[in-house]
Amino acid sequence: MWVRTSRTSQGRSGKGLGLSLALVSAVAFGGSGVAAKPLIWAGLDPLHVVWLRVTGAALVMLPLAVRHRALLRDRPALLAGFGLLAVAGVQACYFAALSRIPVGVALLVEYLAPALVLGWVRFVQRRPVTRAAALGVVLAAGGLACVVEVWSGLGFDALGLLFALGAACCQVGYFVLSDQGGDAGDTAPDPLGVIAYGLLVGAAVLTAVARPWGMDWSVLAHSAHMNGAAVPAAVLLVWIVLVATVLAYVTGVLSVRLLSPQVAGVVACLEAVVATVLAWVLLGEHLSAPQVAGGAVVLLGAFIAQSSAPAKGSAEPVAGAGPERELSARGTAT
Numbered sequence: 001m002w003v004r005t006s007r008t009s010q011g012r013s014g015k016g017l018g019l020s021l022a023l024v025s026a027v028a029f030g031g032s033g034v035a036a037k038p039l040i041w042a043g044l045d046p047l048h049v050v051w052l053r054v055t056g057a058a059l060v061m062l063p064l065a066v067r068h069r070a071l072l073r074d075r076p077a078l079l080a081g082f083g084l085l086a087v088a089g090v091q092a093c094y095f096a097a098l099s100r101i102p103v104g105v106a107l108l109v110e111y112l113a114p115a116l117v118l119g120w121v122r123f124v125q126r127r128p129v130t131r132a133a134a135l136g137v138v139l140a141a142g143g144l145a146c147v148v149e150v151w152s153g154l155g156f157d158a159l160g161l162l163f164a165l166g167a168a169c170c171q172v173g174y175f176v177l178s179d180q181g182g183d184a185g186d187t188a189p190d191p192l193g194v195i196a197y198g199l200l201v202g203a204a205v206l207t208a209v210a211r212p213w214g215m216d217w218s219v220l221a222h223s224a225h226m227n228g229a230a231v232p233a234a235v236l237l238v239w240i241v242l243v244a245t246v247l248a249y250v251t252g253v254l255s256v257r258l259l260s261p262q263v264a265g266v267v268a269c270l271e272a273v274v275a276t277v278l279a280w281v282l283l284g285e286h287l288s289a290p291q292v293a294g295g296a297v298v299l300l301g302a303f304i305a306q307s308s309a310p311a312k313g314s315a316e317p318v319a320g321a322g323p324e325r326e327l328s329a330r331g332t333a334t
Contacts, residue, residue: 018258022267025252030274032244034282035236038224042233043216046098049240050091051203051210056241057249058203061196068193075189078180082194083201085173091202092209093167100160107148107272108141109164113171114265115141120172121261132304133263139301140269146294147272175265178256191253199249227284267302 036049044052071079090110097106114137122129180189220237223230256264273295279285287295 014258018255018264019267021251022255022259022264023270025248025255026268026270027274028243028248028251029268030271031278032240032248033275034226034278035239035244037279037283038226038231039219039233039236039240042222042224043219045210045215046095047092047206047210048212048215050095051206051212051215052237053240053245054087054091054199054206055203055212056237057245058196058199060241060246061192061199064192065196065200068190068196071189071193071197075194078177078189078194079197080201081173082177082198084205085170086177087198087202088205088209089170090167090174092206093163093170097160097163097167100157101164105148105150106160106164106167108145108150109161110167110171111144111269111272112141112165113168113175114269116168116172117175117261117265120176133266136266136301136304139304140266140298141301143294143297143299143301144269144272146290147276147298149288149290172265174252175256175261175268178253178264179261188257191257192250195249195253199245226282269298270302273298 032053036046036053039049040046094106094110097109118129118134118137121127177194178191220233222233224233224236225231226236252264252268255267259267276285276287276291276295280287
């Protein structure tokens with residue numbers, strides 16, 4: 001009895017820590033747009049802001065890359081995949097989508113990623129997905145549609161939607177690759193080393209795409225305006241690098257290790273809510289009633305998913321499974 005209680009307590013503690021880290025990650029990622037928008041208004045190209053963000057974070061994490069250089073030999077495919085998909089792919093595809101379709105549409109399509117994660121986990125990895133986790137995704141996606149007010153500017157552009165879907169697929173790669181080795185114990189690749197090398201790979205790819213040698217560097221020496229207030233551009237850049245990238249990626253990857261890709265993916269939808277609220281407070285972009293209601297629905301969906309999704313490695317029945325599967329699950333638990 002004591003062993004069972006101890007394991008249950010440890011599981012709950014790990015899940016609580018994972019949820020806390022996922023929330024911190026969502027808040028950190030959500031704050032990137034509020035800091036980046038004044039820099040764009042000041043004259044920087046959006047792709048140059050992305051390059052500064054990723055390259056600055058890569059330099060911050062460089063000592064960890066040197067410390068975990070054995071990963072280059074042991075897990076080169078994981079490092080390349082994380083850099084190409086989770087870092088460079090998401091950013092490049094999202095900004096390419098913004099150039100062709102409305103922001104709300106691009107954001108909604110990108111955050112279909114949690115549903116795609118569930119599909120990957122269920123049909124590719126053949127791992128359990130509970131009904132509650134699926135319901136949480138549905139609620140979060142519906143609430144997100146209200147948050148971004150997708151009905152206010154729907155414009156159909158096949159290539160733009162394809163870019164947004166590419167961002168969603170790359171975000172699936174972020175959650176799935178973050179989970180690699182989470183059950184391997186001492187042999188699992190160090191998440192901080194994976195992030196460090198992922199940022200280095202992403203910075204290299206974005207350098208070729210963004211061509212920073214043509215950037216107006218003088219913008220960073222002046223102030224940018226945030227809702228009428230002058231803020232040093234360098235301060236905004238430091239926030240984007242340290243909080244919206246380094247802190248966001250570290251807490252996000254660790255949360256996936258402690259939770260699961262499907263649960264962390266749903267909680268990540270809170271990023272859109274955080275971004276909208278911060279834009280309201282700091283940039284004067286007011287929320288409408290549907291946006292407030294949508295934010296509440298996203299919170300509800302995230303709570304339902306994280307509170308009832310199975311622990312990693314559990315044999316909880318898959319949504320739609322029959323009595324035989326449930327009996328097998330009980331036997332395994334026993």
